Amino acid sequence: MTGQATRSDTVAPCGHPREPLSLLLDGEAGLLLRLGLRWRLGRCRVCRGALAELAAADRLVAGVVMEVDPEAEGRLLDRARALAPEATAAPRRRRWLPVAVPLVASAAVAAVVAVVGVRLLAPPPETALYEELPLFEEMELIAELDLVQHLDQIEEVQLD
Amino acid sequence: MIGRDIDTRAMLRFQRGDEAAFVELFRRHHHPMAQFLYRFTGSSARAEELVQDAFLRVYRARATYEPRAKWRTWAYRIATNLALNEVRRREHHATHVATGEEGEEGRVVVTDPAGATAEEEAEAAELADRLHAALDALPEKQRTAFLLSKVEGFRYREIALLLETSVPAVKSLIFRARDQLKEAARDLLPESYQ
Numbered sequence: 001m002t003g004q005a006t007r008s009d010t011v012a013p014c015g016h017p018r019e020p021l022s023l024l025l026d027g028e029a030g031l032l033l034r035l036g037l038r039w040r041l042g043r044c045r046v047c048r049g050a051l052a053e054l055a056a057a058d059r060l061v062a063g064v065v066m067e068v069d070p071e072a073e074g075r076l077l078d079r080a081r082a083l084a085p086e087a088t089a090a091p092r093r094r095r096w097l098p099v100a101v102p103l104v105a106s107a108a109v110a111a112v113v114a115v116v117g118v119r120l121l122a123p124p125p126e127t128a129l130y131e132e133l134p135l136f137e138e139m140e141l142i143a144e145l146d147l148v149q150h151l152d153q154i155e156e157v158q159l160d
Numbered sequence: 161m162i163g164r165d166i167d168t169r170a171m172l173r174f175q176r177g178d179e180a181a182f183v184e185l186f187r188r189h190h191h192p193m194a195q196f197l198y199r200f201t202g203s204s205a206r207a208e209e210l211v212q213d214a215f216l217r218v219y220r221a222r223a224t225y226e227p228r229a230k231w232r233t234w235a236y237r238i239a240t241n242l243a244l245n246e247v248r249r250r251e252h253h254a255t256h257v258a259t260g261e262e263g264e265e266g267r268v269v270v271t272d273p274a275g276a277t278a279e280e281e282a283e284a285a286e287l288a289d290r291l292h293a294a295l296d297a298l299p300e301k302q303r304t305a306f307l308l309s310k311v312e313g314f315r316y317r318e319i320a321l322l323l324e325t326s327v328p329a330v331k332s333l334i335f336r337a338r339d340q341l342k343e344a345a346r347d348l349l350p351e352s353y354q
Binding site: 009010018019022023025026028053054056057058059060061062063064065066067068069072073075076077079080 | 182183186187190191194195198199204207208211212215216219284287288291294295306307309310311315316331332334335336337338339341342344345346348349
């Protein structure tokens, strides 16, 4: 779209690049570039001419302005209110929100503190001992099974 | 990361329901945006309409607006897109220049209207027509970048953001636009400008 610039487009007849002059006009040249350009412009008449030509384009654009419509503001607001009634309504304010949020937050904190506190302060539950019971039961059962599996090895006792 | 500039803060106030903040934004940007769009489209009446359209979009975007960039960059992206659509849809500028409608539909003034005679105003209108013809001859991106820089004072970094391109590309776009316009300036500017 923008096309390719050739060397003759971007370099002045004196051999100096012209694009930096555009940066200077827009206040976009860094300190070192600015100093270099000032030095060059002080010595090169061709560059001064190139700068003046580029600056003329700016003056051309700045030289014409239009008068704005003084009624524009009123017209805009009328159109805005008419065309977008849903947009004109302020976001719905939830009046209960400022009260409810701290209340709910406080209740949640209190609940957490209560649960944690009860757990920390309570004595170790007695059920802890019983939890080992199934293990003993299992061991007894295994012992019984062992006995059953070796029944055949038990010598027959001759009863008189 | 982005500092909340005065416009962004106003937009956020508007988002919270303060319609006066919207009016404040319009008052601050109506004139410069109209000047930008006037140079872009070549028609003062159309520029006014596009400013209205751009601000209506700002109004509608109130609920969804997020301050990711400066408000001005965001708003001018809207305005630029509208202007580009307008220019693409109908080449009205060429028609207006050919038929001389501009003088009827919008008033063009010289930069220092104090003491301007009818003859000076006519000259200004002529200058405006020819300026618009010269601007119209520029590729869209060159025209947009140049006008954002010269009319609105956007920095290259902002223009790059707005046009979704790089800063070196913006440098090149503006230089080439300026270079092309200098030919027109040579013909159009009074002796006092040279």
